[in-house]
Amino acid sequence: MDAVQAALEAQGLTVYLGGAPTASGWTPPDHFAVLYPDPGTAVRESLADERTDFDTTMQITCVGSDMVRALWVADRVRNAMAATPLTVEGRTCWPPEDLGGPPVQRDDDVTPPVWFVPVQYRIRSTPA
Template identity: 75%
Template sequence: MDAVQAALEAASLVVYLGGTPTSAGWSPPDKFCVLYPDPGEAVRESLADARTDFTTTFQVTCVGASMERALWVADKVRQALSVQLAVQGRASWRPEDLGGPPVQRDDDVNPPLWFVPVQYRIMSIPA
């Protein structure tokens, strides 16, 4: 997930991990994303049952002050994750875009925000 977060930040995105800040007085930027990692799964590489391969899914929730800004963030996320990510000691596949639901409006916050979750799958093996 460090490589995913680094790729998103390299695309000039504001990235929060696992949720947004809950401190009093925090106000959201007009566009940002939230990375929700999955613990992943160690997968056996052969019949010898050596579990050195790794696969995981994760979600990037793209948020904006308008529908257009949320979609802009989703586009930037897709660009950032369209390449193979560098993980020391591992060879990884490019993240596989699994899509997500349509853009939605969150009226539980003030002012309302728009969001669209995009899910990905990634796999790596020892280099």
């Protein structure tokens, strides 16, 4: 999760974890990304049942003040995730696998309304 956040921030994106802030007085930027990680799975590296490999899915929700801005964030996310393998101390990371996502949607439950598109990635690593 930290490696994904660092890669996105290196692309100049504001990144939140598990949702955007909801505190009163918070004014959303005109674009940002929200990480929704799953806990992942410890995967067997061999028949010896040594579970040292790691496999997870990460959803990155790309949010913008309009449809074009949300798609711009999705483009920046894809650039960040494709640029180099993620760096995690003591691990070797496979290149993230882009699993796509649904079409861009408008969220009218917030004021002002925003546009968003979730993009999912499969992330795997093995011991270094």
